[in-house]
Amino acid sequence: MRIRIEDVARAAGVSPATVSRVMNEENNVSESTRQRVLDAMKALDYRPLASARSLAGNRTFLIALLYDNNDNPSSTYLAEIQDGVLEACDAQRYSMMVRPLRMRDADLVRRLDSLVSDHHPDGLILTPPLTDFAPLVAFLHERALPFASVSPQHGEGVIGVAMNEQQAARAMVEHLLSLGHRRIAHVTGLPSHGASRWREAGYREAMAAAGLTVDPALVVQGGFTFTTGFEAGRQLLRLDPRPTAVFAANDDMAAGLIWSAGEVGLRVPQDLSVAGFDDVPLARQLWPPLTTVRQPSREMGKIAAAQLLESLRGRGTGELVQVPFSLELRQSTMPPG
Amino acid sequence: MRIRIEDVARAAGVSPATVSRVMNEENNVSESTRQRVLDAMKALDYRPLASARSLAGNRTFLIALLYDNNDNPSSTYLAEIQDGVLEACDAQRYSMMVRPLRMRDADLVRRLDSLVSDHHPDGLILTPPLTDFAPLVAFLHERALPFASVSPQHGEGVIGVAMNEQQAARAMVEHLLSLGHRRIAHVTGLPSHGASRWREAGYREAMAAAGLTVDPALVVQGGFTFTTGFEAGRQLLRLDPRPTAVFAANDDMAAGLIWSAGEVGLRVPQDLSVAGFDDVPLARQLWPPLTTVRQPSREMGKIAAAQLLESLRGRGTGELVQVPFSLELRQSTMPPG
DNA sequence: CAGCTGGTTGAAAGCGCTTTCATCTGTGGC
DNA sequence: GCCACAGATGAAAGCGCTTTCAACCAGCTG
Numbered sequence: 002m003r004i005r006i007e008d009v010a011r012a013a014g015v016s017p018a019t020v021s022r023v024m025n026e027e028n029n030v031s032e033s034t035r036q037r038v039l040d041a042m043k044a045l046d047y048r049p050l051a052s053a054r055s056l057a058g059n060r061t062f063l064i065a066l067l068y069d070n071n072d073n074p075s076s077t078y079l080a081e082i083q084d085g086v087l088e089a090c091d092a093q094r095y096s097m098m099v100r101p102l103r104m105r106d107a108d109l110v111r112r113l114d115s116l117v118s119d120h121h122p123d124g125l126i127l128t129p130p131l132t133d134f135a136p137l138v139a140f141l142h143e144r145a146l147p148f149a150s151v152s153p154q155h156g157e158g159v160i161g162v163a164m165n166e167q168q169a170a171r172a173m174v175e176h177l178l179s180l181g182h183r184r185i186a187h188v189t190g191l192p193s194h195g196a197s198r199w200r201e202a203g204y205r206e207a208m209a210a211a212g213l214t215v216d217p218a219l220v221v222q223g224g225f226t227f228t229t230g231f232e233a234g235r236q237l238l239r240l241d242p243r244p245t246a247v248f249a250a251n252d253d254m255a256a257g258l259i260w261s262a263g264e265v266g267l268r269v270p271q272d273l274s275v276a277g278f279d280d281v282p283l284a285r286q287l288w289p290p291l292t293t294v295r296q297p298s299r300e301m302g303k304i305a306a307a308q309l310l311e312s313l314r315g316r317g318t319g320e321l322v323q324v325p326f327s328l329e330l331r332q333s334t335m336p337p338g
Numbered sequence: 339m340r341i342r343i344e345d346v347a348r349a350a351g352v353s354p355a356t357v358s359r360v361m362n363e364e365n366n367v368s369e370s371t372r373q374r375v376l377d378a379m380k381a382l383d384y385r386p387l388a389s390a391r392s393l394a395g396n397r398t399f400l401i402a403l404l405y406d407n408n409d410n411p412s413s414t415y416l417a418e419i420q421d422g423v424l425e426a427c428d429a430q431r432y433s434m435m436v437r438p439l440r441m442r443d444a445d446l447v448r449r450l451d452s453l454v455s456d457h458h459p460d461g462l463i464l465t466p467p468l469t470d471f472a473p474l475v476a477f478l479h480e481r482a483l484p485f486a487s488v489s490p491q492h493g494e495g496v497i498g499v500a501m502n503e504q505q506a507a508r509a510m511v512e513h514l515l516s517l518g519h520r521r522i523a524h525v526t527g528l529p530s531h532g533a534s535r536w537r538e539a540g541y542r543e544a545m546a547a548a549g550l551t552v553d554p555a556l557v558v559q560g561g562f563t564f565t566t567g568f569e570a571g572r573q574l575l576r577l578d579p580r581p582t583a584v585f586a587a588n589d590d591m592a593a594g595l596i597w598s599a600g601e602v603g604l605r606v607p608q609d610l611s612v613a614g615f616d617d618v619p620l621a622r623q624l625w626p627p628l629t630t631v632r633q634p635s636r637e638m639g640k641i642a643a644a645q646l647l648e649s650l651r652g653r654g655t656g657e658l659v660q661v662p663f664s665l666e667l668r669q670s671t672m673p674p675g
Numbered sequence: 676c677a678g679c680t681g682g683t684t685g686a687a688a689g690c691g692c693t694t695t696c697a698t699c700t701g702t703g704g705c
Numbered sequence: 706g707c708c709a710c711a712g713a714t715g716a717a718a719g720c721g722c723t724t725t726c727a728a729c730c731a732g733c734t735g
Contacts, residue, residue, distance in 0.1 A: 005721060016685045021723055031683065048455045052392030053721035056690050061389065070421065076619075080413035084438060096435050096457055101421060118385045120433055227623035253623075260625050263600045286564035286590075288597050342691060353715045358693055368713060390691035393720045677735100684729075692720085699714080705707090 004045045013041035024049060025058075026314075051096075062095050064309060065122040067113070067131050070101045072191065075225065075253060077281045078298055082128055082151060085302025093310050098122065102137075104130065110140050117144065124148055124309045126302075130194050132161075149309035151301055154195035156321045160312055162304040166196060166278075169294045169326035170203025170248070171210075173276050176292075176328060177246045178211050181336045182274060186219040186244035188233040188254050194225070200250045200278060219244055223254045230257025238265055238273075245337035246274035252284045255291055259333065274334040289332035297324055341382045350378035361386060362395075388433075399432050401646060402459040404450070404468050407438045412562065412590060414618045415635055419465055419488060422639025430647050435459065439474075441467065447477050454481065461485055461646045463639075467531050469498075486646035488638055491532035493658045497649055499641040503533060503615075506631045506663035507540025507585070508547075510613050513629075513665060514583045515548050518673045519611060523556040523581035525570040525591050531562070537587045537615060556581055560591045567594025575602055575610075582611065582674035589614035589621045592628055596670065611671040626669035634661055 010017045015034060022030050023038040030038075041047075055061045066086055068079050083099065090097045100116050102109050116122070125148040131137060132153040141148050150161035177185050187204045190197035201220070208215050221236055223229035230249055234257060237244055249255040255277030259269050267273050269289060277284060277293035284291040304322050312319050343361075347354045352371060359367050360375040367375075378384075392398045403423055405416050420436065427434045437453050439446050453459070462485040468474055469490040478485050487498035514522050524541045527534035538557070545552050558573055560566040567586055571594060574581055586592040592614030596606050604610050606626060614621060614630035621628040641659050649656050 003721090006723095007721085017722080018685060018687095018724080019683085022684090025723085029683065034683080050393070050721055051457060052389040052398065053690095054723080055389030056387070056393050056692085057721075057723040059690075059723085070417070076414045076417040080407070080417060083436070084407065087436065087438065094456060098433050098435060099420070099424065101424065119431060120388060227620070231623075231625055257623070264625065283564065286568075286594070288568060288601060340691090343693095344691085354692080355694080355715060355717095356713085359714090362693085366713065371713080387691055390720090391693080393722085394691075394693040396693085396720075678733100679735105680731100680733080682729105682731090684727105686725105686727085688723105688725085690721105690723085693718105694720105695716105695718085697714105697716085700712085702710085702712100704709085 081298035082302035085299040086306040089306035166199035167203040170200040171207040174207035182246040186247040188223040190225040190250040227257040230254025234258040234261025252277035270335040292334040418635035419639035422636040423643040426643035503536035504540040507537040508544040511544035519583040523584040525560040527562040527587040564594040567591025571595040571598025607672040629671040
């Protein structure tokens with residue numbers, strides 16, 4: 002019924018061992034043999050049985066995506082990362098499993114342990130804020146499990162992918178400055194996230210470079226959610242003088258800001274410019290469409306997975322790939338009235 | 339190093355065959371032996387190697403979650419389903435893989451075929467709108483692959499989970515009627531989705547039961563996204579007389595409606611009541627918080643997976659489980675001014 | 676030209692489980 | 706009290722790959 006390696010071997014006139022070598026891209030097979038085997042595999046539409054490969058080869062062709070769906074409000078962001086990872090896995094016939102974890106739970110490591118012991122993934126992908134959670138990272142090192150990180154806070158010796166968020170934030174604030182804004186507020190995210198710190202640093206850097214001192218009242222702590230953005234907006238719009246522009250650390254909070262402006266009868270962007278960060282689908286769905294920093298999340302997931310898979314094969318550079326950001330200038334920003 | 343079945347057998351004073359029988363919950367093992375084996379497994383913290391079980395037992399302990407991330411705008415909904423499925427898998431030591439597909443792509447079946455041929459999942463879970471996509475379902479039947487559906491349109495002989503959406507929609511519209519609204523508009527979803535049809539049917543049913551004829555202008559076609567809700571709102575609010583309440587087929591569109599009201603200076607709920615469907619996190623994040631129908635997506639994912647796993651073991655009832663809905667009455671609705 | 680080397684290839688022994696089949700034990704029917 | 710029989714258990718043969726090890730075959734070296 003099922004085509005086995007033996008069938009391919011027979012068709013190609015070689016031994017199963019040779020077919021196996023071809024499948025695993027070993028380099029001690031002569032080119033002519035290699036071609037014959039590849040042809041036979043294609044002709045028979047051969048699909049190696051994953052469990053047999055795993056059992057004999059002591060690897061699973063499985064990677065696990067870890068995320069915190071509790072401290073990470075934006076399921077859209079995670080969904081995009083996941084899609085990217087899947088795409089990379091697909092290309093290499095790996096499969097992906099996912100594991101939601103909660104940094105708050107005391108048994109995070111135990112849950113991770115059970116994942117690892119039960120399924121033996123060949124490697125893992127960490128997403129923020131898990132990337133820098135010490136107990137988790139320590140566990141992975143202890144078990145010598147390869148992993149790649151998406152946007153880790155500490156990038157030394159880590160493989161994965163990152164974007165220069167500080168520089169991106171600075172560029173966005175410089176855009177607001179170039180429109181003529183001077184009283185620019187900032188709503189931060191959760192302090193435990195690198196994203197929050199980088200974006201605030203970029204904001205301060207741009208302001209300082211423009212020779213402006215930041216009024217402490219203009220920086221409000223948010224939590225990456227619509228609601229926290231909404232509340233930060235209420236607080237900022239009560240100020241006198243009011244800010245003419247607000248840079249929010251993510252799009253969800255920017256949406257909340259726009260909403261709070263509407264509540265007190267201010268119009269965006271005529272009375273208040275609002276800029277966000279991430280470019281989630283919501284950004285284009287808002288009214289007015291949101292000026293924001295585009296973070297290529299899907300692409301980042303794909304790169305992280307590709308980096309991991311490369312390193313699993315003992316190839317690859319094992320570095321932290323930097324992806325470029327871009328500013329999406331839409332209708333939520335304009336020069337101050 | 340690793341504890342194998344043989345080690346457990348030795349510790350329990352039985353043969354590996356018996357340990358295997360205990361693991362697989364076969365019923366031809368004496369109770370005393372069973373206990374001894376279970377104790378030994380626990381004492382040694384034995385974790386059977388999945389690939390060995392798969393190879394010998396001809397099953398993979400793997401299920402695949404299929405979704406369409408193209409025609410299904412709400413990544414939140416999918417994320418919740420996914421979490422529920424994971425929870426059920428976890429409990430039974432199954433693992434889950436995910437596969438995004440696009441109904442629009444001609445090669446959907448080919449992509450599914452490659453998933454099945456490469457990974458041999460023991461079963462699948464279908465989410466809307468894939469649940470009723472004929473080529474997909476036909477393929478699964480042809481391959482005799484077990485599957486469970488979440489909210490299928492045709493429930494006969496299908497195992498899975500569903501909610502009576504029509505009844506829920508009717509209840510929501512009845513709530514609006516009870517507040518005193520008479521001119522109630524409805525924004526539909528994508529016509530290919532059962533959700534869209536059921537919700538509209540519930541709306542019409544409630545209106546008819548109240549003895550009201552539905553002005554055709556009050557029913558606007560949307561597409562489940564914020565933007566389509568926003569545009570439907572613009573259209574509805576231009577009507578004269580205006581509707582005093584709108585029931586949107588999902589929360590995203592309800593958010594768009596609220597936004598469109600703001601644009602023309604109408605306040606929700608004083609000038610316009612808005613109700614949604616699904617109760618995604620956004621519903622609570624909006625201002626005002628959205629009155630909506632709670633659909634327990636996470637729970638539904640969990641139930642679908644549990645049903646599938648039961649049926650894989652040859653147990654279970656193999657039916658379509660009905661979950662209850664509830665109305666979340668929040669601040670976006672009030673009696674007409 | 677014998678001996679060596681390095682590159683190719685195949686035979687065969689597992690990897691850690693499941694499952695068949697045979698064996699063994701205790702039970703009830705006559 | 707003996708035999709047939711059902712239930713409980715173990716021995717052993719795989720499941721479909723990978724990998725070690727040995728064999729083989731040029732092509733060189735001295």
